[in-house]
Amino acid sequence: MMFDHGSDVETVSNSNDVNASAEATPAGGAYPRTADFGKYTSSPKFPELEEKVLEYWGKDSTFQASIDQRNGADEYVFYDGPPFANGLPHYGHLLTGYVKDIVPRYKTMRGYQVGRVFGWDCHGLPAELEAEKQLGIKDKGQIEEMGLANFNKYCAESVLRYAGEWKEYVTRQARWVDFDGGYKTMDMSYMESVIWAFKELYNKGLVYQGFRVLPYSWAEHTPLSNQETRLDDSYKMRQDPTLTVTFPFTGAKAGSAAEKTLADNPVLADTAAIAWTTTPWTLPSNLGLAVNPKVTYAVVKVGEDSSVPEFAGKNFLLAEALIGAYAKELGKEHEVVATFAGADLEGLTYQPIFDYFADHPNAFQIMVADYVTTEDGTGVVHQAPAFGEDDMNTCNEYGIDVIIPVDMDGKFTSQVPEYQGKLVFDANKDIIRDLKAAGRVVQHRTIEHSYPHSWRSGEPLIYMALPSWFVSVTKIRERMVELNHNEIEWMPEHVRDGQFGKWLEGARDWNISRTRYWGSPIPVWVSDNDEYPRVDVYGSLDELEADFGVRPTTLHRPEIDELVRPNPDDPTGKSMMRRVPDVLDVWFDSGSMPFAQFHYPFENKEWFESHAPADFIVEYIGQSRGWFYLLHVLSVALFDRPAFKKVVAHGIVLGDDGNKMSKSKRNYPDVNEVFDRDGSDAMRWFLMSSPILRGGNLIVTEQGIREGVRQALLPMWNAYSFLQLYASKPAEWSVDSDIILDKYILAKLAATVRAVTECLDNTDIASATDEVRQFCDALTNWYVRRSRDRFWAGDVKHPEAFNTLYTVLEVLTRVAAPLLPMATEVIWRSLTGGRSVHLEDWPDVDKLPTDDELVESMDIVRNVCSATSRIRKANQLRNRLPLKNLTLAFPDAERLREYTDIVSSEVNVDKVEFTSDVDSVGRFEVSVNARVAGPRLGKDVQKVIKAVKSGNYEVVDGTVVADGIPLQEGEYTRNLVAISPDSTAEVDGVNGLVVLDTELDEDLESRGWAADRIRGLQDARKNAGLEVTDRISVKLQVPAEREEWANRHADLIAREVLATAFEVVAGGESLSYDVADGCSADIAKQ
Template sequence: MTSEPPYPDVGRADFPALEARVLDRWAAEGTFRASVEARPEEDEFVFYDGPPFANGLPHAGNLLTGYVKDIVPRYQTMRGHRVDRRFGWDCHGLPAEMEVERELDVSGRAAITDYGIDRFNDRCRESVLRYTGEWEKTVTRQARWVDFTNDYKTMDPSYMESVMWAFKQLWEKGLIYEAFRVMPYSWGAETPLSNFEIRLDDATRPRQDPAITVAFDLEPRTDDPGPMRLLAWTTTPWTLPSNLAVGVGPDVDYALRRDPDGFVYVLGAAAQERYETQLAGTENLGVVKGAELVERSYQPLFDFFADRTDAFRVLGADWVNAAEGTGVVHMAPGFGEEDQVLCEANGIPIGGVVPVDDRGRFTEDIPEWAGVNVFEANPQIISTLAEAGRLIRHDSYEHNYPHCWRTDTPIIYKAISSWYVRVTDLKEQLLANNQTINWVPDHVRDGRFGMWLEGARDWSISRNRFWGSPIPVWRSDDDQYPRTDVYGSLDEIEADFGVRPDDLHRPTIDALTRPNPDDPTGRSTMRRVPEVLDCWFESGAMPFAQVHYPFENKEWFDDHFPADFIVEYINQTRGWFYTLHVLA
């Protein structure tokens, strides 16, 4: 006797097929659109969807955050709120340019200019939309409801006009300025980077560099116990040809150690144990305070800039100590942020001492290594110092070092002209606004994000590139008749130039020139500055630029800003969340 099965045999479930049928039904019946339109416009739950770069395929991280971006709006829809979910595309910046450079086999600003900025940007425009179909297919397949039909793109003229408006708003508030200062520089991408870009993901990671100790010979004084040699430690030997000063801690004790040849080595007393081998056989002559060394002169290591009469002095700096290295710091103000500040405060400007080109190679100012990448020049520089008897010690040093987030090349710090937002002027407002945000998890507010805001620095927003929103600044090309014009709308451009451009990209925007109204001779011309905006500035403008504020939808935006919900992965606390917060 056979027993009947307790339940009918329905076979194995084909879950992918079931999912496909659900998706087909949603598409056929317009379920997503109906779920939005069935809710009242006066009861909106506002969600900001961060724009991905459209010239790459979606990855696991996009899918993970995508589920959260779907679940919360669905839940709010079920509670009766209207939740528009507009997809967006981050179109500008290094991701697109690097892709096109590889495709065209051109690299560097000079090669791109020779190829043609117009042709290069046309290729970028094509590249950024290459994978939109794959994105829509993947996002739809994961059952996420999102509006691709009414998407926004950061390269749309309407979006770019709102970005232009934001720049002018900051300018009129005195929050935009231009400065020549040392900042992170990607020689792989040939552009400066902002401080938060070098902290994205694993951009800062372990790297081995040479660590060398070199001797600077002090100019002799009659009361010296012998020829004095300051020992300085550095992990950037390539900056030594540009040395203009050395720093000591005024309150730090410095040991005097005389070798059998009569040379007196000067280094931090606390560093002597680390240099036990090098100091073997030397006589201990006691200690002096760093303040006694300040303003003494020394002989340059190299003669490249030996004609500088204001340089090659010992400077006092409270931040110098002997906890690492020798307690003596070599300073190249063209390649170090603290070096620049200290040197300029002591009457040693950078001047022309930045002998590294856009591609990270020494210029003709350093003829021995002209055309050589600075990192590749390190061994040659070390060898030259050894031959000259200036190399005291040579080690290998592993430390966390920043890399370009797009080219993966180690960055350098280099003095360059750039445009900045005075974030430091906004710091208290940023901190106060952060307290009103409902962070999940809540420790991010005063932890990762709050501490980042505490240390926020002025934001470099200009890039020496091609494919991006133009910095809307025009200047006179004759310093005798200075004038600066900043534009915040197409109407303003049309009023001054007599044309209304339908493309705000280079080189179209660069071609807009006009006579300088302040020049009675009529010979000077107003020309746009060459830089474009950091693409993070554009993505930070997303809340208002996506709706072409303030030119359209002004009342809606004023009533619906800020958003009710936003979600991204944790490192966006130093990326998109940060730029949203600043531009808000």
């Protein structure tokens, strides 16, 4: 090219410029047709343009117009999961937000009406903990001192603390949502729908009150659900002490299996069972031991060489299979005295470790349980029924009641006076000390293990028996699995039967009550006198008003707790009906979102029932055990249908060091800085084009974000810029050109429209971005660059070029609009004068010419040129240096003969030859990776190896098939073995090669030298500030040895740089402009 006009397409091309012309005359003036976005520039600052687009959308009410113009159309239902507004959004929110914007934009262009209502999660631990932090509250006692009404009032105010910032972020990322019509889970209408759902479940027999061991957060004074312990960051590595302690046998229960065993084996009377635990703090609550009835247990006499000398000569009972795990403690000289089946030990009694509950009925005996294994420990499991679900179930079978010597603060009560008031974890040290002093510790070690923590406070949980309300998920589990498998489409697909499906298969009853303050109430009132039991469940304000005589003005505590009435079933009239104090799990709120946002069933009943399930939802993969899961639970339980038809479960956004994003580590680019430097479209492209939308994780880097500018924003802008530079009048829609490059780019465009449509129909956004990226590359780095001579000649002489480029841009901006909403808006309005690209219909591919053969052939030509460029680069042969010959070798090489001139010009060779005899220039060798292929192929792997070595294989559609057996990626390598490897390269997409003649002669070198001088003089013109049409005089100073070359090519050089006077000077002092290779020049305008 003669000149670099700003940042047009030439800045991203890799072409040689030997045929460039200085006849280019930018006309300009035809675009833009609007001035909404400021003066046109070929070097745009995208963040500034985006701000102007956002301002325009606001003034124009473009979003609302996109909704209104589809009135009466079919609706596409999208559920927007509610975030908390008591913290600022992060990259994870932005990622999800971009998907939430792309799909509705696309569906709107496809003719649907897509409502996008924003919502806020307001209740629960996240809100309460943030309020406590702001108020300096350390425990529940301070809340009660402050007053529940005041605390909840503060929660209501603080929960939307960052709502304004959220709106700014969401708006800045060009995400269209309805904030004004949004819902809040703390709204009365929303909460009424929530209590309706609870009552419906109760009436269906799917809600019950139970007493079970639950994960309990002592830091937050509330039980949690099992799925909450599976959320991100819930399990953390933690070091805890482990103890193996002794339980000396004292006899056997009358009538038990062990009574006879003991009588026949008196050695048991002088034996102690040993049991291992990772929670020493539960030992004061020990009420039993469990063994597996089918496991063999051994009485082992401890050797004199034991690592614990005080136990030498004593008898211990443990699983025979685990004797080796206690080799040091038992000693090499240990002796197995006797063995027993676990079933024969049932009923043995033992001496309690502590005396706190020594008189507890039925306690301190050996029980049998199938869950006991020999994978670790001793095969004897210590039972503390207050702190283990299996323990509780086993003890219940043996009539051992639960004792809970730990309070709601996680501290020991007066029932264990030595440790009273101590947090259970802090008490471990004292308990271990006392047990060692009592001679009960066989082994004391430290273990590092993954342990559940509160997903909000980060403190370790304990498992503790508590009364709670549950949803009977197990009753609907099979139906949930069935509906997920048959009626929900997942992206990525493997989540359906993998992470989500397996979670459903193991689903347990859901603990929905929280002993907290700020949340939707459990709408259950019970009698305060057990002599006159009664339970009332309410599902509406009307029902509450009917029974209590007053219509609640809020459903929050403490007001809702103040609704009391006499118990109708108490003839004395003394007992009262009072609400149970718990509130609902915040996930019950968010799981109710599909119907509660519409105040169903009190309003919008017909609409909701005809528009559910939702067509689409999206969140990160962790929600397969959170929001996705609980939406599914409630929808199946209430309506016997899934809550959604299609779901994208994307991966996790990581910092630039590959770890979780951390404010303290500053391991990720600041969001606002990225918006200000690169713009939201660049960030959108980076996130949407990554593997994260297929379930993988993504490391956020500044370089990666800038790739969004390079891959899509600049190519599209550069193509528009090229049209802007050279069009003297508005172009027209046209697909009638008979120029092969025009026909190619239009057919390529049609193929791209089809591909992107299919991708977005399948919600495969990453693949859609890839299709757009590939087309932009073909447009700017091939079509525009190969067509530039026609553009330089002007739209009067070559209207077909301008019309084709206009048509391509008009369609491309619509196709890319959901992916790059702001850049496409600027181009569209400037190009067409239309109100907004987002008010346009999706392109009709039938209006574009289709020619798959042409597209395939031209793409092969492009790949041929790319392969040739690689050879040049490897041999350090610049593009401006002409070469003699290029040979194309692949089976149907003749199909490219009609493109000879294009290939010759592009790769700068004098001659292009074609051959179908690939073996004449090289071959491909396949080698089998037996380590990878072996596990899949089994004995066939040797058959495949033999076939490959003998050449008995073929490549079918890119897949290697050896002796009829197809190999998978990674199971083999395919290497090129060329006759001239330094001058040969494989052509992508075809089973063929190109061979470049890299031998130089004097003629080639002189022509290349002349091309370099042309480029140098072009740069000199630019630096001199000359117009592209200016004629000049040139005085070219060259080394003496290049004088002959300069004179030989003088006419060519002068013509290309518009020189009317051209003088060659050999040697001498350097002139004004350096034109490389020891050459310099003076230039002057004529």
